[in-house]
Amino acid sequence: MPQLNGGGGDDLGANDELISFKDEGEQEEKISENSSAERDLADVKSSLVNESETNQNSSSDSEAERRPPPRTETSFREKARESLEEAAKRQDGGLFKGPPYPGYPFIMIPDLSGPYLPNGSLSPTARTCVNVPLDLHLTSCCSPLMQYLQMKWPLLDVQTGNLQSRQALKDARSPSPAHIVSNKVPVVQHPHHVHPLTPLITYSNEHFTPGNPPPHLQADIDPKTGIPRPPHPPDISPYYPLSPGTVGQIPHPLGWLVPQQGQPVYPITTGGFRHPYPTALTVNASMSRFPPHMVPPHHSLHTTGIPHPAIVTPTVKQESSQSDMGSLHSSKHQDSKKEEEKKKPHIKKPLNAFMLYMKEMRAKVVAECTLKESAAINQILGRRWHALSREEQAKYYELARKERQLHMQLYPGWSARDNYVGGYGKKKKRKRDKQPGETNEHSECYLNPCLTLPPITDLSAPKKCRARFGLDQQNNWCGPCRCKYSKEVSGIVRS
DNA sequence: GAGCCTTTGAAGGTT
DNA sequence: AACCTTCAAAGGCTC
Structure with a gap:
């Protein structure tokens, strides 16, 4: 699990976290395809945070320092990722x-x-x-x-x-x-x-x-x-x-x-x-x-x-x-049990x-x-969480x-x-055991209601379905999981 | 009104 | 070790 201790410093995120992060490539590609829409989006986001940023313009120079060191990713991906981060930061x-x-x-x-x-x-x-x-x-x-x-x-x-x-x-x-x-x-x-x-x-x-x-x-x-x-x-x-x-x-x-x-x-x-x-x-x-x-x-x-x-x-x-209680026929056992719970x-x-x-x-x-x-908010926050730099996540x-x-x-x-x-x-109650694809748990796309981020896909889905059903039961996997896994296998998506 | 939804991470239990 | 399950927050929603 990602911990800061151990002096690793780099061990801030779980591996799967990083994998999920990089798996966003699909979405990032979508982003580039809809670059014009994203610009509009950026305008919206900019207007959202403009007022708050005006008071912090001095921080722009420090932002570069806070950026995580460049990773060995393709420039396109890195750029898209930076764009996401930037968007997230501005939203933040x-x-x-x-x-x-x-x-x-x-x-x-x-x-x-x-x-x-x-x-x-x-x-x-x-x-x-x-x-x-x-x-x-x-x-x-x-x-x-x-x-x-x-x-x-x-x-x-x-x-x-x-x-x-x-x-x-x-x-x-x-x-x-x-x-x-x-x-x-x-x-x-x-x-x-x-x-x-x-x-x-x-x-x-x-x-x-x-x-x-x-x-x-x-x-x-x-x-x-x-x-x-x-x-x-x-x-x-x-x-x-x-x-x-x-x-x-x-x-x-x-x-x-x-x-x-x-x-x-x-x-x-x-x-x-x-x-x-x-x-x-x-x-x-x-x-x-x-x-x-x-x-x-x-x-x-x-x-x-x-x-x-x-x-x-x-x-x-x-x-x-x-x-x-007066109307209930509670047993002494229940009473004692409740009493016990009450004390605890x-x-x-x-x-x-x-x-x-x-x-x-x-x-x-x-x-x-x-x-x-x-x-819905948590979905957005989940996305933003992934968009945070490691340093920012490290704080938390x-x-x-x-x-x-x-x-x-x-x-x-x-x-x-x-x-x-x-x-x-x-x-x-025990959480309902949903069939894959039954709900939006592993839905193909969940349109972000905030419209400030790309459509949400379940980033952890690959691991979820893989963990849940195993490699030999990929027929039970949801679509994104199968797609991502096949890409991983074919090397399109590097983890 | 209890539980679900939805997210990630931690922890404990199970295989 | 890997996997699975539950819970932590939150508030609208469903049954």
């Missing part, structure tokens, strides 16, 4: 034109409320920090965290200076559409925005990604494409529009690693940075950094009283189901690189494409790797198996 609004991890310098200032105190009042932990200036807030409440984060996450810029400067910056700014966008999340987060089972701070980045205006602020629709353009005031970085009180609304792909409610999300105890898994899952006020009376008795809170996005207890559902919080898997990428880019795609259906692989490390440290006993059906009690 130049997200990667800034320094690595552009989101890192932003510290997650707690959303001072949440679903944990139903009356909307501040949680005790929030109270400790509310109305405290950002820098003071962080240094006074979270300096152990800061040190910890800096130690564990060197890429994280947790220096308060940044915050101060940002504070100054935001203070100097007048309200702008971007601010409005950022401010769409109220300080007191409506329960609608946070599912009861969802930790207070989720990975959701819909509040920070540029170009994610709320529906009522759907500004500037491109008359040509009908695609809304995100409003970006020229004086404001299009990356993460900030405004007073919204700094903390900027979710980071690792947002749960940075302070929430004035505290670290991961437990930091006096005895160390973490507890063993069972302890960490117990709401044990004595282990908290705060007195017991200050620990909100929430089911998904961590030892620190801090909810962890990776922890979701089934309590709410249990409660609802238990409310119907659900620790989510750490996000992989692509998931982190999706978290970051989803809102952008939604804004650009006026799409909301995740299935590194993020994911660190996240896994931290997750492992926090929950040593946790296994991905724990989340399998049965372990959590979640009744997730």
Whole structure:
């Protein structure tokens, strides 16, 4: 699997990933055939990101540096690939034109409320920090965290200076559409925005990604494409529009690693940075950094009283189901089972690189494409993921790797198996076993609804069908798989 | 309202 | 070792 460690540096993508990437040759050929259409497309894309790029023109020179070293491919293919990359980058609004991890310098200032105190009042932990200036807030409440984060996450810029400067910056700014966008999340987060089972701070980045205006602020629709353009005031970085009180609304792909409610999300105890898994899952006020009376008795809170996005207890559902208990003929066995489940919080898997990428880019795609259906968005994101350079992907692989490390440290006993059906009690039906070609899983072409990328084909299909049916059952393969494999065999497609 | 769709990657299980 | 399965996020859609 692609990992950054091992000093390989070059081992950023799985082999099949690269194969898939190069298999795009078919599409690239289509691109060249429809070059005129692509130019139109490029115009559209250019118009989409024009505003954001105007603020980053200085990054154009650095873009060449970020490009992966030229590969030993044909110039045509390389050119087409560069074209794709360029398109993707432009679609990405130049997200990667800034320094690595552009989101890192932003510290997650707690959303001072949440679903944990139903009356909307501040949680005790929030109270400790509310109305405290950002820098003071962080240094006074979270300096152990800061040190910890800096130690564990060197890429994280947790220096308060940044915050101060940002504070100054935001203070100097007048309200702008971007601010409005950022401010769409109220300080007191409506329960609608946070599912009861969802930790207070989720990975959701819909509040920070540029170009994610709320529906009522759907500004500037491109008359040509009908695609809304995100409003970006020229004086404001299009990356993460900030405004007073919204700094903390900027979710980071690792947002749960940075302070929430004035505290670290991961437990930091006096005895160390973490507890063993069972302890960490117990709401044990004595282990908290705060007195017991200050620990909100929430089911998904961590030892620190801090909810962890990776922890979701089934309590709410249990409660609802238990409310119907009167009418149900539940056995004692079921009760005990449910009780068991209730005690066992659900620790989510750490996000992989692509998931982190999706978290970051989803809102952008939604804004650009006026799409909301995740299935379609994910297809686009999958394409963009493949269009990313290795360096760009490397950022996410590194993020994911660190996240896994931290997750492992926090929950040593946790296994991905724990989340399998049965372990959590979640009744997730087995995925339908589709016949090849039955649905669009391996469909020949899926027209990109965003119209900003070539038609989507299942890039992983060759391996899927090969793995699934084997070479001797190629009659069961889908069309693209057979085609690609035959090309591979004949040497047309080099892998 | 539960599950599906759709993506990639990680991890665990199976062959 | 290779392959298979499940889950992680997300929100509209289907049954």
